[in-house]
Structures are given as C-alpha cells and as structure tokens.
Amino acid sequence: MRLVLAAVLVLGTGAAAFWFLSAPDPLAAAAVPTGGDAARGEAVFWAGGCASCHAEPSATGDAKLVLAGGMVLKTPLGPITVPNISPSRQGIGGWSDADFANAVTRGIAPNGSHYVPAFPWTSYRHMAPGDVADLKAFMDTLPPSDAEPGAAGLPFPFGWRRPIGLWKRFAMTDAPPVPDGADDEVRRGHYLAVALGHCGECHTPRTALMAMDPARWLKGAPNPDGEGTTPDITAAGLDGWSAADIAYLLETGFTPDYDSVGGSMSAVIDNWAKVAPEDRQAIARYLQAVPGAP
Amino acid sequence: MTAARTTAATLMAASLTLSLSLGALAQDSPQEQRHAIMEDVGDAMGVLGGMAKGETAYDADAAIAALDTMITEAPVFLTLFPEGSETGHDTRAKPEIWSDRAGFEEKGEAMITAASNAKETAGNGLDALRAAMGPLGQSCRGCHETYRAPKN
Numbered sequence: 001m002r003l004v005l006a007a008v009l010v011l012g013t014g015a016a017a018f019w020f021l022s023a024p025d026p027l028a029a030a031a032v033p034t035g036g037d038a039a040r041g042e043a044v045f046w047a048g049g050c051a052s053c054h055a056e057p058s059a060t061g062d063a064k065l066v067l068a069g070g071m072v073l074k075t076p077l078g079p080i081t082v083p084n085i086s087p088s089r090q091g092i093g094g095w096s097d098a099d100f101a102n103a104v105t106r107g108i109a110p111n112g113s114h115y116v117p118a119f120p121w122t123s124y125r126h127m128a129p130g131d132v133a134d135l136k137a138f139m140d141t142l143p144p145s146d147a148e149p150g151a152a153g154l155p156f157p158f159g160w161r162r163p164i165g166l167w168k169r170f171a172m173t174d175a176p177p178v179p180d181g182a183d184d185e186v187r188r189g190h191y192l193a194v195a196l197g198h199c200g201e202c203h204t205p206r207t208a209l210m211a212m213d214p215a216r217w218l219k220g221a222p223n224p225d226g227e228g229t230t231p232d233i234t235a236a237g238l239d240g241w242s243a244a245d246i247a248y249l250l251e252t253g254f255t256p257d258y259d260s261v262g263g264s265m266s267a268v269i270d271n272w273a274k275v276a277p278e279d280r281q282a283i284a285r286y287l288q289a290v291p292g293a294p
Numbered sequence: 295m296t297a298a299r300t301t302a303a304t305l306m307a308a309s310l311t312l313s314l315s316l317g318a319l320a321q322d323s324p325q326e327q328r329h330a331i332m333e334d335v336g337d338a339m340g341v342l343g344g345m346a347k348g349e350t351a352y353d354a355d356a357a358i359a360a361l362d363t364m365i366t367e368a369p370v371f372l373t374l375f376p377e378g379s380e381t382g383h384d385t386r387a388k389p390e391i392w393s394d395r396a397g398f399e400e401k402g403e404a405m406i407t408a409a410s411n412a413k414e415t416a417g418n419g420l421d422a423l424r425a426a427m428g429p430l431g432q433s434c435r436g437c438h439e440t441y442r443a444p445k446n
Contacts, residue, residue, distance in 0.1 A: 254339065261438065262438025262444070265435075266436065
C-alpha cells in the first residue's frame with residue numbers, strides 16, 4: 001500500500017514537473033509590440049522570408065503574397081504541412097498583436113500550444129519588437145485566402161507538441177553574438193542574418209538535440225531538403241568573395257563564377273532581391289566577419 | 295576604330311568558341327554536352343555580370359553577343375536529356391527532369407524568353423543591362439530550384 005502510494009507520488013510529481021517545465025511562456029502583456037507600420041513591415045516580410053514557405057508551392061510573382069500555405073516540409077521527425085497565414089478566418093485574420101508576437105517570437109499558437117520549430121521562431125525570437133509590429137501590420141494588408149491546407153501534422157508521437165516546451169527550455173541555443181569590433185553595418189548584418197533571414201536554420205549544423213550549434217555557426221549542414229549539404233557561408237567558406245559578390249548573389253542568385261543557386265536558396269533570392277541594397281551589403285559584411293573553420 | 299575592331303574580334307572569337315563547342319559536342323555523351331553548354335551559358339552570364347557589377351566596362355555589342363550565346367545554346371541543351379542519361383559523368387540533373395518533362399521544358403523556355411527579352415533592352419545602356427539581370431537570374435534559378443541537385 002505504501003509502495004503504491006510512493007509510486008503514485010513519484011509519477012504525479014514527474015507529471016507535474018513535466019507539465020510545469022513544458023508550459024508555454026508567452027510575452028508579458030506590456031511587452032507585446034503594437035502600432036506597427038505596414039510600409040516598414042514589407043521590408044521585414046521579405047527579409048524574414050515568410051513567402052518562401054507560406055506561399056502556395058507553385059506561386060510566382062505577386063502570387064507569393066497570398067500566404068495560403070500547403071507546402072509540405074520534410075523534417076527529421078516526418079513531413080509537416082505549412083499552414084495558411086493570410087489574413088482570413090483560415091489564417092491569421094483576427095489575431096491580436098499578442099497572438100502574432102507570441103507566434104513569431106515565442107513559438108506559441110493562440111490556443112497556447114507550441115509550434116514545431118520548422119517554423120523558424122527559433123530565429124525570429126531575436127526580432128526587434130518594432131519589426132514584429134510592422135510585420136503584422138504589413139501581413140494584415142495581404143490578400144486573404146480561404147485555403148485549408150491538409151492538417152497533416154507530424155506523425156505519432158511527434159504530433160504531440162507539449163514536449164516542445166521542454167526543448168525550448170533545455171535544448172534551444174542562442175546565435176553567436178555580434179562579432180568583435182563590428183561597425184554599424186556589420187551589426188545590422190548580424191541582425192538581418194540571425195533574426196530575420198534565419199540563415200542558420202539551414203546553414204548551421206545541429207546539436208544532438210536538433211538545435212543550431214553555435215560552435216559551428218553557418219559552417220554548412222545537411223540540407224534540410226534531404227539531399228547533399230548546404231554550403232559553408234562563414235568567412236572561410238566565402239574565401240575569395242568580396243562583399244559585393246555576396247550582395248550580388250543575394251540580389252540575383254549568381255556566384256562570382258556565374259553559376260546560379262538552386263534548391264531552396266532560389267526562393268531565398270526571390271525574397272532578398274526585394275530587400276534594400278544596403279541590407280544586402282550589411283549581410284555580406286557580416287558573413288565576412290563570421291569566423292570560419294580554424 | 296580600335297574599339298570597333300576589338301568588338302568585331304570579340305564577336306568572332308565568341309562565335310568561333312560557340313561553333314567549336316557545338317562541334318565538339320557531337321562526340322561527347324549527353325551529360326558532357328549539356329555540361330559544356332551550361333559552362334558556355336555561365337561564361338556568357340559572366341560577361342553580363344561583370345558589366346552589371348562594374349568590374350568591366352559596359353559594351354553593348356558584347357552584351358548582345360553573350361545573350362545570343364544563351365538564346366542559341368539553350369534550345370540545344372533542352373534536347374540533351376534522352377532516356378539513359380539520367381546518371382553518370384557526375385551529372386547533377388535530377389530525376390524530376392524525366393518524371394516532369396513538361397515542367398522542365400517550361401523552365402527552359404522561360405530562360406530563352408528571359409534572354410530574348412534582355413536582348414531587347416541590354417543594348418540601351420548599363421542601367422538597362424542591370425535591370426535585365428534580375429529576370430535572367432530568376433530564370434536560371436527557377437530551373438535549378440527543382441531540376442538540379444546540390445553540388446555537395
């Protein structure tokens with residue numbers, strides 16, 4: 001009898017600890033950014049690359065602004081369908097500023113569940129509050145779509161998202177800080193690469209717990225698309241490239257020897273082509289300041 | 295006069311290179327032939343890119359010649375994917391070329407269209423050339439996105 005009581009107590013304590021430690025940790029109400037500016041938000045939108053995954057897979061040109069979802073991402077835990085995030089009932093229409101900021105910077109859905117980190121809130125959590133508000137203001141102006149992409153979440157047991165709370169608390173890593181001696185342009189590049197461009201999500205190898213490994217930041221990683229590896233984009237990997245070369249790749253997709261990028265990077269260029277030239281230059285300067293392999 | 299002569303020489307060299315590479319193509323495997331064409335297209339893109347980036351002086355004739363290389367060679371490229379050439383010779387062609395031939399050819403035609411459109415304007419000065427680079431690059435990666443495997 002005493003043994004049963006002890007077992008119940010241990011299990012109960014364990015379950016309570018799990019529930020407590022995996023709980024969502026939303027922004028305090030006072031920390032929710034509000035009053036965004038849609039015009040400024042467009043730049044955040046392109047630098048953040050939202051359309052790469054959330055536009056319909058076949059969309060080109062202006063159709064990329066219809067964030068209907070539907071793309072199927074291959075993740076290490078199984079395929080996952082990208083949701084509709086257009087301003088409609090099926091998307092993010094009617095979301096409050098807090099709903100939006102918690103989704104983008106904390107990985108928490110309006111119903112309190114955790115988002116799978118295929119959605120790169122792991123990077124977006126470094127976004128400046130003003131950029132979050134501006135992004136929401138811009139996305140609220142986009143065309144609504146009533147598409148309801150298949151609710152194909154991850155297969156069992158990974159479809160249960162509560163444990164992601166533990167991952168957030170214990171596994172998630174921070175990006176390396178701004179490089180020593182950085183000027184304003186390099187600082188801006190660091191912000192753009194880390195918080196908006198989320199370069200590390202594909203270009204940084206992951207730890208055993210599937211978080212970006214800061215010790216191997218941007219050194220190239222197994223391609224999340226499942227084939228080959230993404231290139232090393234540290235100073236070592238880009239040896240021989242000028243800042244202008246890097247900025248030109250982001251604008252047109254051409255390497256210095258006029259090969260053209262392919263795979264998922266193609267959509268990344270579609271986005272960065274729409275970003276201000278000085279921001280492309282800032283990323284270029286930052287990448288040149290990221291230490292490469294010893 | 296010197297400039298005109300240089301341009302003429304460049305054009306002759308370019309057409310010679312083109313006919314040489316097309317001639318050499320006949321003996322090579324489809325994989326090698328299409329690789330050679332992509333190298334030619336890359337070199338031609340380099341002529342345009344060098345000007346667009348300000349590394350070389352703008353030269354309308356050379357820009358048009360580079361675009362002609364693409365317009366001439368791309369249709370040949372699209373015929374070089376017969377059954378049996380899916381692998382070998384380090385090809386980076388993806389199986390989707392064979393499983394979705396219509397999609398692949400659509401992307402190829404889009405590149406020819408982009409080069410033809412660029413040819414309309416690229417002779418009108420450096421700014422016009424620079425503006426043409428965006429759609430051209432988009433047509434390159436539009437195909438590489440789906441139909442070319444990563445390098446590593």
